[in-house]
Amino acid sequence: MKAQSPFLDTLFLLRQEECITIFTDLQEISRKEEHDAAEYLETEFEKERLEFLSDTISYDKEAAIWAAKVLYHSAQLYLIRENTAKDLNKLIPPFNGKRDVSAILSADLSLRFVPQIILALQRADPEDRLIKLLENILIRFHYSAVGFDLELGNISWEEELKDNTYRKLYLEKIVEKKSYQLAEIPYINKLLISEFGLHKDVFWRELKIINN
Numbered sequence: 001m002k003a004q005s006p007f008l009d010t011l012f013l014l015r016q017e018e019c020i021t022i023f024t025d026l027q028e029i030s031r032k033e034e035h036d037a038a039e040y041l042e043t044e045f046e047k048e049r050l051e052f053l054s055d056t057i058s059y060d061k062e063a064a065i066w067a068a069k070v071l072y073h074s075a076q077l078y079l080i081r082e083n084t085a086k087d088l089n090k091l092i093p094p095f096n097g098k099r100d101v102s103a104i105l106s107a108d109l110s111l112r113f114v115p116q117i118i119l120a121l122q123r124a125d126p127e128d129r130l131i132k133l134l135e136n137i138l139i140r141f142h143y144s145a146v147g148f149d150l151e152l153g154n155i156s157w158e159e160e161l162k163d164n165t166y167r168k169l170y171l172e173k174i175v176e177k178k179s180y181q182l183a184e185i186p187y188i189n190k191l192l193i194s195e196f197g198l199h200k201d202v203f204w205r206e207l208k209i210i211n212n
Contacts (some may be wrong), residue, residue, distance in 0.1 A: 007033045008040070010072045014113050015044060020075045026091075029069065037068055041109050048109075054165040060106035062097045067107035067141075074117050074134055078124070092133045095140065101166045106142050111137070111144035118148075143170060147177030156188040171195060175204060186212035 006021075007029045037171065037178050041064040073091040097103060114134055121131050138145040142152055143166075161167040171191060174182050182188055189210040196203050 005033055005036075006039060006076075007072050008037055008200045009066070011037055011040065011068055011074055011110065014071070014075075015109070018113075020078075020117075026073070026076050026080055029072070034065055041065075041068060041106070044109055045106060048105075052165050052169055057163075058102050060100075060102040062099070063095065063103035064106040064109055065094075066095050066097070066209060067110040070134075070137060071110040071113055071117075074114060074130065077130055078117060087164055088130060088133060092137070096135065099140065101163045103170065104166070105140060105169075107141050111141050114138060115148035119149055142172070146170070146173040146182060147179045149181065157185060159164055161188075161191075166192070178204070180207070183207055183212055186210050 009021060011191055014023055036039070038061050042059045043059070043060045045064070070092055078086075078092065081168070095103070115138065118131055118134050120140075121128050121134075135150065138148070139150055139152060142155075144152060161170055171188070173179075174188065174192070183192055183204075184207075189207075192207070193200060193209055200207070200209075
């Protein structure tokens with residue numbers, strides 16, 4: 001399929017329809033496309049911010065555009081792989097900005113779709129080097145991967161979840177995705193059980209209470 005703006009079309013279709021369009025080739029992303037994508041994602045961020053009502057968390061344009069490019073390139077690389085091996089690190093770069101709550105939530109506008117792309121890549125070729133690049137990104141931005149099986153290593157969860165709004169959103173996502181992997185981490189388990197109170201069985205009957 002050909003389009004005037006494959007980058008914008010990919011973002012829009014994924015966020016609105018949860019589908020991916022594969023174009024005929026990988027195209028350079030123009031400055032205008034970046035500008036338009038930044039404005040579109042800021043609008044989407046503000047819509048979502050209405051749900052968590054925080055004036056302290058702002059839109060991070062740098063993180064949003066970086067994540068959008070990662071999403072676009074990984075989606076297109078699912079099928080378009082001719083002469084791309086040498087460019088993978090350029091197309092899927094790590095984030096070089098400050099990883100704070102604003103960056104995490106701004107990047108999540110796009111990164112939340114990356115686990116689905118990884119699953120598709122794993123089915124096609126479990127040894128694909130692109131998989132590891134994307135997993136490394138999600139290990140750092142693991143809020144976007146709640147419910148997806150990742151080896152997160154030794155995270156200081158007290159430090160990670162010190163922001164009240166981010167902690168609330170993270171716990172809500174764990175419950176929504178029924179992520180036992182995260183919910184049975186002692187610190188997170190304690191937070192969840194405290195939030196559930198006497199209504200634990202209503203929210204998550206099967207969840208074990210971890211005494212540690």
